[in-house]
Amino acid sequence: MGDSQNLSGRGRKPGKVTGVSFRHQVANRLRERRLELQLRAEEIAVRVSEYLGRSVSVQTWYHWEKGEHPFDIDAWPAIAKALDWKPRDLLPREGS
DSSP, X not given: OOTTOOOSSTTOOOOOOOOOSHHHXXXXXXXXXXXXXXXXXXXXXXXXXXXXXXXXXXXXXXHHHTTSSOOOGGGHHHHHHHTTSOGGGGXXXXXX
């Protein structure tokens, strides 16, 4: 993928989620990892859907990634797998 590709969707510049709660820290991890893998939100939503066995919309992904809504704990392994991580990798790092 080219460096000029917009991975944040709709021309928006990706930004860090504000907030210090656990949910916000996980949201930052989701966004950072997706961008690291150079995946569009549409692509990661499809991946999560495949691993979870039910549909996850792009809007739902963005809500998770922005920390606006928590995801069900049963989605945790599917989200991790879609990001090529182990579930524990979703946990906030020390000092985050």
